[in-house]
Amino acid sequence: MRSTVQAAPLLAAYRGEQVSRRPIWFMRQAGRSLPEYRAIREGTSMLDACLDPELAAEITVQPVRRHDVDAGIFFSDIVVPLRLSGVGVDIVPGVGPVLDLPVRTAGDVAALPDLDPSALAPVRDGVALSVERLAGVPLIGFAGAPFTLASYLVEGRPDRALPATRALLASDPDTWHRLLGWVAGITAAFLRAQVEAGASAVQLFDSWVGRLSPAEYREAVQPHSAAVFAAVADLGVPRVHFGTATRALLPDLLAAGADVVGVASDIGLDDASTLLGGEVPLQGNLDPALLAADWPTLEAAARDVVRRGAAAPGHVFNLGHGVPPSTDPDVLSRLVELVHSIPPGQES
DSSP states (O other): OHHHHHTSHHHHHHTTOOOSSOOBOOTTOSSTTOHHHHHHHTTOOHHHHHTOHHHHHHHHHHHHHHHOOSOEEOOOOTTHHHHHHTOOEEEETTTEEEESSOOOSHHHHHTOOOOOGGGGHHHHHHHHHHHHHHTTSOEEEEEEOHHHHHHHHHHSSOOTTOHHHHHHHHHOHHHHHHHHHHHHHHHHHHHHHHHHTTOSEEEEEESSGGGSOHHHHHHHTHHHHHHHHHHHGGGOOOEEEEETTOGGGHHHHHHTTOSEEEOOTTSOHHHHHHHTTTOSOEEEEEOGGGGGSOHHHHHHHHHHHHHHHTTSSSEEEEESSOOOTTOOHHHHHHHHHHHHHSOTTOOO
């Protein structure tokens, strides 16, 4: 089974090798756009679903079964490591992650609990079940990057302006780095557990990092994302780094230790490849808003992504962010069929 998975188109593209068919998967493919997901989640909170191995595995496999995508991504949430560490956090419908108490002072950071490795058992079990049911389709492990996870800790709830986060970063660098060091440690343990249980690749997802300048990123964030990638380097799986609104940060995302760079919709893949020296496999980057467009518009945009992606040594088709919850699942299936129908080497 292991050798079958390693030969899969997704992993070949991540390695920059020739592929038998163009690989495609979607961020947030496991979830809100699928009626079968809404049915199975009924009556179960988000975090409880993430930590129920049977339920997490079934949700992980649902989009692979329906859409014939080339990878599953483990059904989880970026705040799961916080919950497993003992931090009081819940996901409030219509709001997002909400902390019992924000973390904003040196004392708050010092009081953060250690992650007991045994707490990761539901994650390991969920990944193992997912791998078994995927039957040769690669599973991608998933975690939120230290900056984004720290921003939820500091703000206490979603706030796109990140006022408290930016204030802490600027006014108390020592506390900031201790906080991100703690976050990087639990994130590394979370990703290692997924790979050790059978995940074939990992993706670090940095939702809010595009709010920073390159200089801020390199000083305040990059060392901690690099520590996460370094902590799984010995496991030998491809490491994907993705952030939104990161056109100016792409070389820095790569330098943090990624093997593959996920590209948001704010730059063409050909331009992204040029920025990265033309030597880095890419993932992306159809604008998710176009999933609601008429088919000719969507098809033209998808073909343009494929054409631009040919500039990189490897390309995995994806969105520039996650699947919107209102997306028609049949549109996703049709898009997968289209991307698979374009022979590798015949992008123009």
